[in-house]
Amino acid sequence: MKKSVKSLLTLLLLLGVTLEMKAADVYLLTSQTINGVVGQYAVPSNHKLAPSTSYGGNVYSLNITSMPATGFWFRIGVSGESNQMRPKVNDAPLTINDEGTQDPTSYSIDSDCYGNSNAWKVSYTADEYEYLTVNVDITEGTTRRVWIEGKKTSAGGSDEPVALSTDVEPGYYLVGNFFSKHNVGGDVNPGGDRDTIEYTKHVYFKFEQQKDNSFAFSIPACLTAHAKILAVDDYDNKMVYGPGEVVKLHGAKNGTALPVTNGAVGTMGETPTADCIPLVGSATLAENGNYWDLETRNDNVTDDDGMYTFSFTLDGDGNPCDWQVKHDATTRVSYILGDMEGATAQPLFDKRISGGDTGRYSDNNVASLYFNGRNKYWCIGYVVNNVNSENATEQYEQAIKATPDIHVTASVNANHDDNSGTHDKLFFLGNGGYPYNTNDNRNKVRPNQKPFTLNLYGIKRVQFNANKGDNELAKLDDSYGMSAEIELKGSNDQADFTINTMSMIGDAVEGTYDAKTGNWNYTSKAGDMEYDANERCFSLTISTEDEKYNTSHYFRFVANHKAEQNWGETDHNVETNTGFARSRYDGADDAHHTCMAGDANDVQYRTTTRETTTPNKKDILWNRPAGNWRIKFYPGLDKDNNDVSYYTISGTKVVKMPFTYRVGRFIRTYSNSVAMKPAKKAKNNVKVYAAYKYEPPMEVNDCYSEGKVYLRELKYIPANMGVVLVGEVPADKAPADGYKDGDKVDFYLKETDDFYPENNYEALWIMADQYKNDKWNNYLKPTVTPIDKLGNADTDDKGTILHRYFGLGNFHSTKYYKQTQTGDDYIGFFRFTENGRSGANKAYLSIPANKTVDGGVGATYGYIDYNGQLLGNVADTNNNQSLAKMAVIFDDEDNGGTTTAVREVKMDTADADASFYTLQGIKVSHPVKGVYIHKGKKFIK
Numbered sequence: 059m060k061k062s063v064k065s066l067l068t069l070l071l072l073l074g075v076t077l078e079m080k081a082a083d084v085y086l087l088t089s090q091t092i093n094g095v096v097g098q099y100a101v102p103s104n105h106k107l108a109p110s111t112s113y114g115g116n117v118y119s120l121n122i123t124s125m126p127a128t129g130f131w132f133r134i135g136v137s138g139e140s141n142q143m144r145p146k147v148n149d150a151p152l153t154i155n156d157e158g159t160q161d162p163t164s165y166s167i168d169s170d171c172y173g174n175s176n177a178w179k180v181s182y183t184a185d186e187y188e189y190l191t192v193n194v195d196i197t198e199g200t201t202r203r204v205w206i207e208g209k210k211t212s213a214g215g216s217d218e219p220v221a222l223s224t225d226v227e228p229g230y231y232l233v234g235n236f237f238s239k240h241n242v243g244g245d246v247n248p249g250g251d252r253d254t255i256e257y258t259k260h261v262y263f264k265f266e267q268q269k270d271n272s273f274a275f276s277i278p279a280c281l282t283a284h285a286k287i288l289a290v291d292d293y294d295n296k297m298v299y300g301p302g303e304v305v306k307l308h309g310a311k312n313g314t315a316l317p318v319t320n321g322a323v324g325t326m327g328e329t330p331t332a333d334c335i336p337l338v339g340s341a342t343l344a345e346n347g348n349y350w351d352l353e354t355r356n357d358n359v360t361d362d363d364g365m366y367t368f369s370f371t372l373d374g375d376g377n378p379c380d381w382q383v384k385h386d387a388t389t390r391v392s393y394i395l396g397d398m399e400g401a402t403a404q405p406l407f408d409k410r411i412s413g414g415d416t417g418r419y420s421d422n423n424v425a426s427l428y429f430n431g432r433n434k435y436w437c438i439g440y441v442v443n444n445v446n447s448e449n450a451t452e453q454y455e456q457a458i459k460a461t462p463d464i465h466v467t468a469s470v471n472a473n474h475d476d477n478s479g480t481h482d483k484l485f486f487l488g489n490g491g492y493p494y495n496t497n498d499n500r501n502k503v504r505p506n507q508k509p510f511t512l513n514l515y516g517i518k519r520v521q522f523n524a525n526k527g528d529n530e531l532a533k534l535d536d537s538y539g540m541s542a543e544i545e546l547k548g549s550n551d552q553a554d555f556t557i558n559t560m561s562m563i564g565d566a567v568e569g570t571y572d573a574k575t576g577n578w579n580y581t582s583k584a585g586d587m588e589y590d591a592n593e594r595c596f597s598l599t600i601s602t603e604d605e606k607y608n609t610s611h612y613f614r615f616v617a618n619h620k621a622e623q624n625w626g627e628t629d630h631n632v633e634t635n636t637g638f639a640r641s642r643y644d645g646a647d648d649a650h651h652t653c654m655a656g657d658a659n660d661v662q663y664r665t666t667t668r669e670t671t672t673p674n675k676k677d678i679l680w681n682r683p684a685g686n687w688r689i690k691f692y693p694g695l696d697k698d699n700n701d702v703s704y705y706t707i708s709g710t711k712v713v714k715m716p717f718t719y720r721v722g723r724f725i726r727t728y729s730n731s732v733a734m735k736p737a738k739k740a741k742n743n744v745k746v747y748a749a750y751k752y753e754p755p756m757e758v759n760d761c762y763s764e765g766k767v768y769l770r771e772l773k774y775i776p777a778n779m780g781v782v783l784v785g786e787v788p789a790d791k792a793p794a795d796g797y798k799d800g801d802k803v804d805f806y807l808k809e810t811d812d813f814y815p816e817n818n819y820e821a822l823w824i825m826a827d828q829y830k831n832d833k834w835n836n837y838l839k840p841t842v843t844p845i846d847k848l849g850n851a852d853t854d855d856k857g858t859i860l861h862r863y864f865g866l867g868n869f870h871s872t873k874y875y876k877q878t879q880t881g882d883d884y885i886g887f888f889r890f891t892e893n894g895r896s897g898a899n900k901a902y903l904s905i906p907a908n909k910t911v912d913g914g915v916g917a918t919y920g921y922i923d924y925n926g927q928l929l930g931n932v933a934d935t936n937n938n939q940s941l942a943k944m945a946v947i948f949d950d951e952d953n954g955g956t957t958t959a960v961r962e963v964k965m966d967t968a969d970a971d972a973s974f975y976t977l978q979g980i981k982v983s984h985p986v987k988g989v990y991i992h993k994g995k996k997f998i999k
Contacts, residue, residue, distance in 0.1 A: 083137035084118040086192055088177075090130045092122055093493045093513055094500060099133065099142075099174070106551070107194060108431065108515050109558050109618065116197040121431045122190045123511045124492055129181040133174075134194050134204060141172035143194070143204065148176040154190065154208040165205035180206055189432065226258065226290050227400045227592040230265040230378065232275050232368055233257055233298075234285035234352075238483035240460045240538060242506045247436060247486035255284050257298065257343040262395055262403040264592065265370075267655040272326070273378075274369040276391045276405060278440055280356040280480035284349045287337075287370060287378055292712035292806060293737055299370075299378045300348040301335040307350055307366065307383060311357035317385045319362045319415060324382035326369060337370070337378055350383065354482040361468030362387040362415055363480060387415035392423055392522055393438035395486075397509060398591035403438060406522050416468045418476040421525040424547065424697035426517050426554065428589060434509035437487040441524035442539040443532070445479035453532050457481070457539030464539075478525065487542060494544065501544055502528045506536040510544065516553030516617075517693050521545040547697070554695055555663065557617050560596040561585040562689060563624075564613030566680030567600065568843030569898065578668070580621045584844045584898055585613075587691065595692045599713055601731040601842055601899065602684050612677035614668075615661065615691050615705065621668070625661040625693065625703055626676035658704040663693075678705075685732060686710050686809065712737055712808045715899075717785045719801040720868040721885050724785035727866050727901035728775065728807075729840030735774035737806035743786040744805050746772040747948060748779070748822070748836040752905050752920030765922070766945045767837075767887055767903065771824045774810055780838030780901025782866060784948070799868065799883070825949055835919045839904045841896040848902065850890035860911050862922055863890045864903040885946055 086105040088097040097105050107118035134143035145166055152166060166178060180190070187208040195203050235251035237260055243249025251260060265273035265287075277285075286300040305323070309315045317323045325336060338348050356363045364387040373379040388410050393403035406423035410416075427435075442457045444450040445464050457464050457479065464479045491508030492500045503510065504527065512518065527541025548554055562585035565571045569584025587596040596615075615625040651659040661678065668674045688710045693703045713734065717724035728734075736744035747769035755765050775781050785805040791797065819834035820826060841848075851859045864887035869875055872888055887903045896902045906916030908923055 082116075082118075082196060084194055084196060085135040086120050086132050087135050087142060088130055088132040090126050091124075092126075092130065093124050094495050094498070107192065108556075110193060113193065113195070115195070117193055117195045119194075120192045121513060122192065123188075123432075123513070125187075125190060127184045129179060131177040131179050132192070133177050136196055139172070142174055143202075144171055144173055144176045145178050146171045146176070149179045150176070152178045152180050152204070152206050154180065154182060154187070154206045157191070157207050157209040165203045178204065182208070186210060226261050226288070226294075226296070228290050228292050229592070230273050230370075231261050231288040231290070232263040232265065232277065232285060233261060233288045234283045236260070236263075236277065236281055236283050236285075236484050238460055238481065238485055238538075240483075240505070240536075241486050242536060246506055246508055247488065250483075251283075255286055255345055255349065257288060257296070261288065262393075262401070264402040265368075268369075269656050271656045272369050272371045274367055276365045276367045276386075276389075276407075278391060278480070278484075279362075279364045279366050279385060279387075280354045280440060280482055281352050281484070282354045282482040283352045284345060285352060285368070286345070286349045287368075287381075288343075289339075289378060292714075292808075295341075296343065297339050297341055297377075298343055299337045299339045300346075301350065301381070302338045302348055303335055304347060304349060304351050305335060306353065308353040309355035309357035309362065310359040312353075315355065315360065315362070315385075317383060319360065319387050320385055322382050322384035324369075325380040326371065326382035337381055339377060354480075355385075356465075356467060356480050356482075358463070358465050363390070363467055364415075365389050365391045390419055390423075390441075392440070392524070394425065394427060394520065394522065395436050395438055396427075396591060397434045397436075401591040402594065404594060419525075421523045422697070423522045423524075424519055426519045426694040426696075426702075428517055428557065428594070428693075429512045429514045429553070430589065431513050431515045432511075434491075434511050436509045437503050437522050437542060437544060438484050439487050439522070439524055439540065439542055440481045440484055441542070442479045442481065443525045443527060443541070444477045444529065445539065446477040449477065450529070453529060453539045455539075456533060456535070456537055460538040481538070481540075485538065485540060487540065489544075494546065494550075496550065499528055499531065502531060502541055503544055504528075504531045504534070504537045504541040512546075514551075514553045516557040517555035517695065518553050519547035519695055519697065519699070521547060521697075548699070554699070555617065555693055556623075557693070559618055560587045560589075560691065560693075561616045561619060562587065562598055562600075562613050562691075563616040564611070564677065564680075566611040566613040569846065570613075578621075580616060581619050582846070583619075584846070587689075590690070593690060595690045597688060597690045599686060599688050599710065601686050602682065611680040612674075613680055614676075614678060615693075615703075622665050623663075624668075625663050625691075626668075626674070627678055628660055628662045653705065653707040655706050655708060658692075658706045660702070660704040663701050663703060682707060682709075686713055686730070712806055714804045714806055715783075716802045717783070717805050719787075719797045719799055719803070720871075721799065721883050722787075723885060724787060724797075724803055724805070725866065725885060726783055727780060727838065728783045729778065729780050729842050729899055729901045730775065730807075731777055731842045733774060733777045733810050734807040735810040737808040744807070745784045745786075745948075745950070746775055747782040747784065748772055749782070749838045749903055750832075750835055750919070750949075752837060752922065754920060754922060766947055768947050768949065770829075770949045772822045773824055774822070775807070776819075776822065778840050778842060779836065780840040782838065782901075799870070833918075835915065837903055837905055837919070838901045840901050842899060844896065844898045844900075846895045848890065848894045848896050849892055850894050851907075859907045861904045861906055863894060864888060864905070865890055865894065865896070866903070887946070 084107040086092065086097070086107065087099045088105070089099055090097065092105055095105065105120060107120040110117040110119040136143065150166065187210055189209055191207045193205050193207065195201055234255050235253065237251045239250035241247050241250040248260060263275050263277065265275045268274055286298050289297045289299065307316060340346060364385060367384045367386065369384070370378045370381040390408045392406050394406065395401060395403045404425050404427055406425045408419050408421060408423045411418060411420045442453065442464065445454050445457050445466055447454040460483070461481045464481065466477055466479055485505040487503040487505055488507035489500050489503050489510040493511045493513055494501060522542060522544055524542045526543035529541065531537060532539050532541040561570070563570045563578050563580055563582065565576070565578070567585040570582040571578045585598065587598040590597045617623040651657045653659045664676070668677070686709070688708050689705060691705045696702050715726070715728070717726050736746065750768045750770045753766040753768065769782055772781065785803065787797065788803060820829065820832065823829055848863060850863045852861050853859055867888050868883055868885050869881060870883040875881065890902070906912055906921040908921055909917040911921070
C-alpha cells in the first residue's frame, strides 16, 4: 500500500473516524497451469483465494490439487492495490511447511515490497505432495506475509491404496456386495466386492430416519447382490440383521416378480405379505443363510428396473424388527461419495419423464453437497447410455465385459428414444483426479479414474447425468461402456452457500453472547460446528447447565462468523406467525416440530442481520433441559435453488471426544456440566485423573531440578470438575504403522448416575485406601463453557498475582520450542501466555501464587511464587513458556518416582545432573539392569 494511503488511514484514526473495510479479493498470479487453469500475471485469473478456515482474520488460502511437476512461480494480487505483492529478489524460494502448521517456519514477510516483477519460487519433487495450500496474510504492517503448506503423498507414492473406512460410525447401514469386481482399486478407487457381503468395506449406504420413525435407504433395482442390515452402537458393538431365511428379490424372468412392480414385501404395513419372514440378528458378521438375495430386475422380460427402498422399524430395545422392501419403477438412484473418513453416499434421484413405468428417465440427478476445497469425490453409477449393438458396437463390447447379458431397457421398445442399459453392479466414476472444469472433458467421469475435486468452500448443487458422457471415453478399456457428466448448477466458480465456518450463535450457546448487554458475539468460536461426513451435516455437541426448557433462550446458525449470513426460523408458520415457537421439545402439538431426527425443523437463509426486537421472531428457540445435546444442521438447496435447510436436536448419553496423540499417549483435559464416566470398550478404555498437588523443584536455580504435578486416578468425572483424561492406545496398528504426534482418535464418555457421598470427594480416588489420611484437592479448573480471555494469571486489587495458569500439552508444540528447536519432547503443563484461553469442555491448571491464597491451600498442596518452576525466581514477565516445565506423575504408574517428563535443556555445565534417565528420557529413582544416561553419559547397570 502506498505511503500516502497509510498516512490517510492514520489521520482518519486520529480524528476518530473508522472505516468499514470491504473484504478483499486475493489472487495467486502465475503464468503457469494451476488446478487445470492457465493463469496470467497481468489479469486476475480463476486462482482466487478464499478466506482461511484455519487461521481466520485477514488470511486467505488457495488449495492446489493439480500443479506443475516440479515447481512454479507466483506473485499475489489484492483488489484495490495497483501493485502486486512480490519478493525483493526474483526466484526467492518458499520452503513448504507441513500441513496445518500454525506457526510456519518458512514464509515471506516482504511487507514493503510491491511491483509487477520478481516472483516467489516453490520447488518440490514430482508427486512429492498430494496438494499444496498457499496462505496470504494481508494485514498491513509486519504481519503481512505469504507461506506454503503441503500434504505429502503417503508412503508408497501414487500406488497407495484408497481406503475410506476404518471404524464405522454409529448407525444403521445397508451392507452387501454391491460393487463390481471390475473397479480397479489401488490408488484409483476403493475397489470391488467379493462374492459375499462386505461388513467393514464399502459401508457407505446409511439408513436415514423417517418422520414415522422408520429407517430407509434406496438402491438400484438392477443390482444382483446379497444384502443385510448392519447396526453399530455408540460403543462400536456390531450386529447384523436379515430375514430368518434367504428372501429372493427379482424381476419376472423366473416367473412373477417379487415384489411385484411398484409393490412391497416384508412384515411392515397394515397388510404384511403372506410370505413375510421376521428379522433375525446376530453378532457374527457373516451371511449365515439369512439375507436378501437380489437378482436384477432388468431381466429383458418386463425391464421395470427402477429402485428398491429398504425400510425397517425398531423394537422397544432399539433393535431392527419389522422390515419392508418396496419397488418403485418410476425412480432411479445414483450417488456421489467423498473420500473423507467415514463418508456416506449422497443419493441423487431421477424420475421418468414419460411412458409410465417404462418411460425415459430425465437424467437430471441433482443434489446439494458440501465441498471444502480439499476433498475428492466419486460418482457411483451403473447406467450405460448406449448398448444398442448395431449403433454402438465398441461401447457395447466394453459393457458386456462386466455384464455379459446387458441389453437395452424396455423404454426403447416404447419408442422413448432411449438406448440405455444397466449394469448389475456399481462402479466408481472419476475424471482422472482433476479439479472440475468444463474444458478438456474434466466434467466427464468414467469408471476406474481418480476422483474429481472442486475448489469451492460451501454448498453447491451438482448434477450427475448418465446420458451426457463422452462416448469416446466410454469405449476405452476399463470404462465398461460408461461415461457420464457432472455439472455445477449456477456459477461454476462460486458456491451457492459459501461456508468456511459454521457456528451456532446466540444466548442459548454459552460463550457466544454478552450476558450483560444481551448482544450476540458473531466472531466467537465457542459455537463452531464440525462437518460430519458420515451424516453429511454440520454438528455440535453442547452441555447445558441450566434447564432452558420453555425459557427465553435463542440462537441461529451463522456462516463465516458473519451476522448477515444466518439461518433462522422460516416465514411460513401460518398458525402462530412467530417463527421461534415452531420448535418444541414434548407435547402433541402437530403444528410444531420435536426437532428429533424424524421430525426436523426447517430454517431459512438470510442475508440481513437480526432486527432490534429481542427476541427476534426469526430466532430459533432453545427449549431443552440440562444435559448433553447433539445439534445437526443440514444446509441445502433443491434443484431449483430453493432453500431446503433444516436441523435436528437429539439427546445423547454418550459423547464422542477426540483425543490427540502426544509423546506416546492420547491425552486431553475435560469438564462437563453433568457427571460422566468412560464408556469402556475393548480398545478404547479411558482413565480419569485430578491434579492433587504441585511439588516445586528442590532448588529453583537448578536447571535440572523439575517441578512435579501429581495426578490421582478417579472413578468417574463429577459434574463441573476439571480432569485429565488418558485414552488407552488402540492396538489396531502394527508397530511400523503406529500413531504419530498429532494423530486423533475418538474415545467415548457416557452420562452416569454415580455420585460421590456428600462432602466426601475423597471417595472418588481409585486408590482411596492408600490415601486414608489425605484430604481432597484438585488444582484443575473446569471450563464447561469456554473462557476466551483467561490470560495466564489473576490478581487482587493491588495487582498482586493470586494464581498462575497452565495448559496441558507437549513441549514440541510450544512456541518456545518452535523458535529454539532445543530439547526433547515430553507431556507437561505449560504456562499460558497473556492471551491464553481455555476451550469448551476442557480444563486448566491453576496453582496458588503464595501460601495464603484460598485459605492457605498452597501451604499443603503446593504453590508457585515465581514465573516458572524450573529455572528459578526470574522476573515475572507472565509469558515465557520456556520457564513453564512440570513433570506429570500418574499415581497408578508411579513406581519409585518414574515421571513422564525429560530434561528440557541439556546445559553445557559442570553442574551435571546426578539423576538417572532411560534412553527414552524418563527419569528413574532407582535404576535396575539396563542402559541409562547419567551425568550426560551412557551408564550400564
